[in-house]
Amino acid sequence: TLTGVKALSNQTLQITLTRPTPYFLQMLTTPVYFPVNKHIIDQYGQSDWPNHVASNGVGTGPFMIKEWDHSVKMVLVPNPFYYGEKTKLTQVNMIFANDPTTAFAAYRAGQYDFAWNLTAADQAAAKGVPGFIRIPQLETDALFFNNKMPPFDNVVVRQAFAYATDKEMLAHSVFNDSVVPAPTIIPPGMPGYQQNYSGIPYDVAQAKTLLLSAYPDVSTMPPITFSYPSSEVTQQEATTLEQMWLNVLGIRITLHAVEPTAYNDELARHQVQLGFTQWNADFPDPYDCLDLNLLSTAASNSGQWSNSTFDQMIMQADKSSGDTRITLYNQAEQIAIQNVGWLPLDHQMLAAVIPAWVHGVTLNANGLYFGDWSGVYLLQH
Numbered sequence: 001t002l003t004g005v006k007a008l009s010n011q012t013l014q015i016t017l018t019r020p021t022p023y024f025l026q027m028l029t030t031p032v033y034f035p036v037n038k039h040i041i042d043q044y045g046q047s048d049w050p051n052h053v054a055s056n057g058v059g060t061g062p063f064m065i066k067e068w069d070h071s072v073k074m075v076l077v078p079n080p081f082y083y084g085e086k087t088k089l090t091q092v093n094m095i096f097a098n099d100p101t102t103a104f105a106a107y108r109a110g111q112y113d114f115a116w117n118l119t120a121a122d123q124a125a126a127k128g129v130p131g132f133i134r135i136p137q138l139e140t141d142a143l144f145f146n147n148k149m150p151p152f153d154n155v156v157v158r159q160a161f162a163y164a165t166d167k168e169m170l171a172h173s174v175f176n177d178s179v180v181p182a183p184t185i186i187p188p189g190m191p192g193y194q195q196n197y198s199g200i201p202y203d204v205a206q207a208k209t210l211l212l213s214a215y216p217d218v219s220t221m222p223p224i225t226f227s228y229p230s231s232e233v234t235q236q237e238a239t240t241l242e243q244m245w246l247n248v249l250g251i252r253i254t255l256h257a258v259e260p261t262a263y264n265d266e267l268a269r270h271q272v273q274l275g276f277t278q279w280n281a282d283f284p285d286p287y288d289c290l291d292l293n294l295l296s297t298a299a300s301n302s303g304q305w306s307n308s309t310f311d312q313m314i315m316q317a318d319k320s321s322g323d324t325r326i327t328l329y330n331q332a333e334q335i336a337i338q339n340v341g342w343l344p345l346d347h348q349m350l351a352a353v354i355p356a357w358v359h360g361v362t363l364n365a366n367g368l369y370f371g372d373w374s375g376v377y378l379l380q381h
Contacts, residue, residue: 004018117350131355159340165202230258
C-alpha cells in the first residue's frame, strides 16, 4: 500500500503529495508509472512477472504481447479489451537489433518497414533515402572530473580542460554534424534551456593561462586517465580529445576504454578520475537533470562535485514554481558549468528513415513516438 494513493473508482486515482512538486505530472508520463495488471504480479511475484507477460494482458494499450524472445523480438497483437478505437494492424513484429548499422542495412534490403537510431556514420547515406528525419533529443553527452582526485580537486584545472575542449570541432569532424555542440547542460526543447548562454567557450590562451596558474611546471601534474564506456564513446572521439588536450595544454593522458557493466561498477565506487556521462531525459524538467546528477547528495554525482550555493538554489527551485523556479535553475546551471561540475560536450540528435507509407510513427524529443498505436497503419506501396 502506498501512502497518499487511493483509488476512488475504477477510472479515478487520487494522489496526495507531501509537498509542492511542479514536475509531478511530467513524472507520471514515464513508463515506470504505467498501470499493469495486478493479478499477474500476484501470481508470479515482483521479480518474475516480466517473464510471463506474453498473452497475459499486462497493459492497457491497443496491443498486447503475444510473444517475447528476449533480446531478439517481440510480437504484438490487438488487445481485445482495449477501450479505444480498434487497431488497423493485425500484428506488429518488433525486432531488437544490437547494431544500428546492421539494422539500417536490413531496412535498405527490405527486411524492415522503417529503421531508427541511425549512427552518425550511416546518416550521410540515409539523407538520400526517402523518409529520412532527424530531430534534437533531450540528451546531453558530458565529461566529469573526480573532484576528490588530483589534479581535478582544483577548479582551475577543470576550467583549463573546459577551455581546451573544442566542441565545434568534435561535432563536425567526429560526428559529421549529427550532434549539436553543447554550451549548456540542459538541452534545447527543455524547460530552463538557456539559448543565449555561451558557457565556457573554446579558448586556447585562457586554457593555457589557467593551467599554468595551477601548475607552472606541467610535468609535476599527477597522471590523468580518461575512462569511458566502449559502447558510448568511439575510439575516434577519445583520441580526438586526447590529442586536443595534448596540443592545447601539453598534457598527455591515458585512455581507458571499459566494458559498460565494468564502467558502471567503477562509477559506483568513484574510481573514475576523468570520465564520460550521458544523460537522457526521463521527463522534460530541469529536476531530472540537475537535481539527480549534480546535487552534492545525488547518487549519480559521479565526479563528487559539491557546491553549497548550487545546492541551495536547487532546493529553493524545488519549492518554487513558474518563472521564479526556472530562474533559480538557470542560475544553478551556470554555477555548475563555470565550476565544471560537468563539461557538456554535445546534445544528441535522433535520426530515422520512416517512409511515407508508414502512418502514425514519428520521432519526438524522447525517441520513437507512436502516439495512439491504434492509429498506426501501412499504406499500399
